[in-house]
Amino acid sequence: MEIKRRRSVLYVPGSNVKALAKALRRGADCLILDLEDAVAPQAKAAARQNIRGFLRDGAGGQGEVIIRINALDSALAEADLAMIADAGADAVLVPKINGAPDIRSAAAAMAAAGVAGKTRLWVMMETPLALLEVARIAACAGARSHALAALVIGSNDLYAELRARPTPDRAAIAGLLGVCVAAARAHGLDVIDGVYNDFTDARGFAAECRQGADMGMDGKSLIHPAQIGICHEIFSPDAAQIRWAQEVIAAFARPENAAKGAISIGGRMAERLHLENAKRILFLAGMQGPQG
C-alpha cells in the first residue's frame, strides 16, 4: 500500500494571488487549491487562471497539490477539469458527492476531460447521504486510473446539513467520523479530518487535532498557515511511538522470532500485524522509505 505524508492539508483559495504566491513555502504536506466554496462566482475564471499559472510554474515540490473543483453537476466543473487536464495536478478533490455512482461519474468526467490517469481522486464527505454511503464509496478504491485515494471530511457543510451544533467534543459528528475512518482503513484510503474555523484559537485547534489523530485520521484540513506547526506536532509520531516501532521491527527481524506470530516486548505483546503500523510510523517520522 502506498504511504503518503498527509498530516497537514492546507486550503488556499484559487482567487487569492497573494496566498498562492507563498503557499509552497508554508511547509504543509499537501495544498488544496480551491475553486469551490472559497471562490466567489464572479472570480471563478480568474481563479482557474491563477491555479493554471501555479501548477505550471510553482508546483513540483515535495508535497501533493490537489485542486478542489466545483460540484460535478454544476456548469463550472467542465472548465475546472479542462484546466487541470492542461496543467496537471496530483489529485482532484470533488465536493458534494453522495454515493458510489458519483465516484464512477467523477472518474469518468476526469477521463473525458483528458485528465491524466495517474491523477488521483479525493472526495469530500460532507453530505448526510455520503456519510450513510461511506462504506460503498470507499469500496470504489482500487481503480487503475483516477484512483480514489482519500476521503476529506467537510465538517462545516455536514453540521449545516444535519442542523447539528458544533461543540468542542464534536459529539454530533464523532460517530460519523469514526465510520469514515473504518471505511478508509477497510479499503486502503487516507482520511483527512475537517477544518477548525477559529484559526486564532491554537488551544482549541490542538485539542481537535488530538481528537482526530486519536480516532485514526491521517491528517487535518487547514485554513491558515498558523495551523501547520501545531498540526505537524500532533500528527507526527512521538518519541515513544518511534521507539516502539523500532523495537517491534528489530524484534521480528531476529532469527529466533522468525516463526512467531506474537512476542513480548518489554512486557507488552506485539503481533505481526503491528509490523505494518510500525513501518508506517517510521516512514511518517522520516526515518524509513515508504516500502519499509
Ligand code: 1VU
Ligand atoms: O503574510 P502575508 O501577507 O504574506 O500572507 C498572509 C496571508 O496571505 C497568508 N494566508 C494564507 N496563505 C496560504 N493559504 C491560506 N489559506 C492562507 N490564509 C492566510 O498568511 C498571511 C497571514 O494572513 P492573515 O492572518 O492576515 O489572514 P487573512 O485575513 O489574509 O486570511 C484569513 C482567511 C480566513 C480569509 C484565509 O486564511 C483564508 O482564505 N483561508 C482559506 C479559506 C478557504 O479556503 N476556505 C474554503 C475551505 S474550508 C471548507 O470549505 C470546509 C470544507
